[in-house]
Amino acid sequence: MEKINLGIICGGKSAEHEISLRSGRSIVEALDRNKYNIILIIIDKNGRWFLNQEQQFLSGVENLEKLENPKIDSEIMLVKRNNLISTIDKKTNQNLNHLDVVFPILHGTFGEDGTVQGMLKALDIPFVGVDILASAVGMDKDIAKRLWRDSGIAVADFICVHRKNKDELKFQAVVERLGLPLFVKPANAGSSVGVHKVNTNIEFESAISDAFQYDKKILIEEAIEGREVECAILGNENPMASVVGEIIAQAEFYSYEAKYIDADGAKLVIPALISKEEEHNIQEAAIKAFQIIGCEGLARVDFFLKPDGTVVINEINTMPGFTSISMYPKLWEASGIPYGQLLDRLIELAIERHSRDSRLKTSF
Numbered sequence: 001m002e003k004i005n006l007g008i009i010c011g012g013k014s015a016e017h018e019i020s021l022r023s024g025r026s027i028v029e030a031l032d033r034n035k036y037n038i039i040l041i042i043i044d045k046n047g048r049w050f051l052n053q054e055q056q057f058l059s060g061v062e063n064l065e066k067l068e069n070p071k072i073d074s075e076i077m078l079v080k081r082n083n084l085i086s087t088i089d090k091k092t093n094q095n096l097n098h099l100d101v102v103f104p105i106l107h108g109t110f111g112e113d114g115t116v117q118g119m120l121k122a123l124d125i126p127f128v129g130v131d132i133l134a135s136a137v138g139m140d141k142d143i144a145k146r147l148w149r150d151s152g153i154a155v156a157d158f159i160c161v162h163r164k165n166k167d168e169l170k171f172q173a174v175v176e177r178l179g180l181p182l183f184v185k186p187a188n189a190g191s192s193v194g195v196h197k198v199n200t201n202i203e204f205e206s207a208i209s210d211a212f213q214y215d216k217k218i219l220i221e222e223a224i225e226g227r228e229v230e231c232a233i234l235g236n237e238n239p240m241a242s243v244v245g246e247i248i249a250q251a252e253f254y255s256y257e258a259k260y261i262d263a264d265g266a267k268l269v270i271p272a273l274i275s276k277e278e279e280h281n282i283q284e285a286a287i288k289a290f291q292i293i294g295c296e297g298l299a300r301v302d303f304f305l306k307p308d309g310t311v312v313i314n315e316i317n318t319m320p321g322f323t324s325i326s327m328y329p330k331l332w333e334a335s336g337i338p339y340g341q342l343l344d345r346l347i348e349l350a351i352e353r354h355s356r357d358s359r360l361k362t363s364f
Contacts, residue, residue, distance in 0.1 A: 006036040006347065007087075007102040009116065011043040014108030015193045015214060023105045023322040025058060030339050039087060039097045041076070047110065049076050051087060051096060078123060085125045101126040101350050103343075105322060109188055109215075112319045113139040126354035128346045130318045134294040138318040141219055142187045144293055145313075151292050153285060154312045156304075158221040160187065163212055171201045178222040184208060186215035197223070224312050226304035229272050231286035232320075232331040234345065236296040236353050241283035242331040246272035268327060270334045278309060285311050297349050300328045 010024030011017055021042075028038060042052045051074045074096065076087045084098040102125055104116050114136035120127040130138065137143050142160045149155045157178055161169060174182065184207035185195040194214040196207035211218040228249065232242035246269040272279070286301035293316065300320040304312040320328035332342045 001035075003035060003037045004347070005039060005098055005100045006031070007039045007041055007097075007099040009041045009043065009102060009104045009106060009111075011045075012106045012108065013043065013045055013047050013110040014106070014112075015189065016107035017045055019321060019323070020105060020107045020111070023107070023326070026323050026326075027103065027105055027343060028054060028058060031343060032340060035344070039099060041087070043106070043111070049078075050074065051076055078119070080123050085123050099125060101128070101347055101354075103128040103347065103350075105319065107319055107321065108193070109139070113188060124354075124358075126350040128350045129297045130295045130299065131353075134296070135318055137293045138295065138299065138316045139188050141185070141315055142217065144316060145219075147292055148289055148313055151288070153289055153292070154310060156221045156224050156312055156314070158219050160217060160219055161208075162217045166208060166212065169208065171204045174204070174220055178220065181223045183219075183221045183223060184211050185219050185221070186211045187217045187219050188215045224304040224306065224314075226306040226310075226312065227272075227274075228302070228314075229274070229282055229305050230300055230302045230327050230331070231282050232328045232335075233286055233290045233295070233299045233301060234297075234332065234337075234342075234349075236349055236356075239287055239290055239296075241286050242335040243271040244274065244279045244282050245270040245327055245331050245334070246274075247327070268325075268330065270327075270330055274305065278305060278311075281309075281311055285313065289313055289316055296353055298328070298346060300331075 008024055008028060010020045012020055028040065031038060038054060040052045040054050040057055042050050044050065075090045076096065077090055079086055079088045081095065086098045087096040088094065089096055102120055104111060104120065104127055106112055106116060112135060114132040117127065117132045117135045121132055137147065145155045145158060159174065159177065181197050181199045183195060184198055194211045196203065196210065198204045198207050208218065228247040229244050230247065231244050233239050248267040248269060250266060282303055282305070285303065289301050290299050295318060300317045302314040304314055306312065320326060322329060329339050329342055333339060337345065
């Protein structure tokens, strides 16, 4: 069987650049070399695309700060030539590799928000993960929460604030609406970047200022008392849900540091110690949330499970982390799909979706 030329794209311009590199490394290490020729593409923090030698990439240390500038080779662009998608050397204009399918393991803005998905769609190449609309909506917590709320899925009460209106914010008025503590976060970001738990006016002002560094609009949310649980989704038209896992944060909340830096920042319990009924309700809500915003391929859906059994959605992650300690692959491993098989299935889903969509008419 002929090998698949698989492009792995990681890095990117977002604040989650380093996490993307770690996810990419885990994927490259786990892929079956009997099935795939790997073309490793790094996007640097300035948005430039480079081919990277796999040996150099895999030898990188796990220290996040030292992952910022991986060794790189040719600066490239993706071009469609002779009905093939190829990596082209920007200096010589020569074809370097052709790609059959792409895995854009990019987290955050300029990669998980529909930007790269739109480019790949325009090039007419299969790619792993959700399509343009679901990427954009899933990244925008304001829009996603409105769609879920209108579809009957419980969400935390929230206020959306645009930068131009930030001076109108009054701490006391917000507290009267949402109570204390409350959370401030960018509307478009992941990995808990720019997220703050707030109890005082001073903390509120500092949190607002920081959140606006990452986005032009922010959310201020009520704090939900409940257990943090997550469910992984896999599939196109008929998605399935994994077992449910629980995150027990050792700090005040599941912050960026707890996720990626502090080894003792959080405890993952898989499967979560909840009733069968609670697990079923979470799985059903996860699939519904996934489909409401038009997802296909994969996503991880995060919830709060309140003491009375009520399920409140927190957010959806349309390209969750794939590091060795990431929840998405761990949930599927606990559900009977090991890491390598999960990657194979995701690539199959990308090719299946592209084949299906290619049959749609584009003219009368």
